[in-house]
């Protein structure tokens with residue numbers, strides 16, 4: 001049985017990044033399952049070197065220190081967060097959680113496997129108000145539209161789902177992600193390549209049929225949805 005996640009917990013009113021704090025705690029020897037949460041981040045980190053922006057007190061901002069983790073950690077985390085969000089949540093490979101094609105949660109797994117730790121950072125727009133989003137995110141971000149008092153219950157749900165999905169068999173994780181695959185059959189682009197997403201293989205890789213007729217199996221990185229023609 002995997003040791004329980006979420007304890008000890010450090011909650012901060014304001015921090016640069018919960019993931020940075022969790023990394024510092026990892027280096028200081030904190031145990032598996034240590035949870036860092038915050039009401040506000042001043043330098044939230046996103047994937048691909050981007051920032052993660054959320055107005056104070058409106059989002060679930062959490063980072064979990066893991067000292068053991070599954071091979072398909074990003075997908076398992078996406079399955080957990082999507083399940084916590086609800087039936088309509090979809091997963092944009094590898095681990096964006098979408099509602100109606102807009103991103104409601106982002107997940108960033110980073111760490112030092114050789115030093116024996118990973119930090120799983122999750123941002124979930126629980127109570128984010130559209131008008132408080134930066135203009136450039138207003139058409140691509142989603143929110144659960146709940147009051148700030150819903151952040152703690154959502155944290156509990158996410159941690160409970162993570163507990164289950166981080167110890168689930170890989171085949172179950174892949175099946176859960178396939179069942180919510182936001183990219184299946186859709187046009188995607190990555191770098192200079194365009195193609196059509198053809199599902200997720202048994203190793204969690206995204207299969208793409210390229211426009212030039214070839215096939216790619218992506219095991220990391222990011223793809224973009226090509227906007228539907230008007």
Ligand code: BTN
Pocket residue numbers: 016017018019020041043044045046047048050052060061062063096105106107108121122123124
């Ligand atoms: C993404 O770009 O999709 C990943 C975003 C991850 C954001 C969360 S918010 C809590 C944790 N702390 C950070 O600095 N980043 C993650």
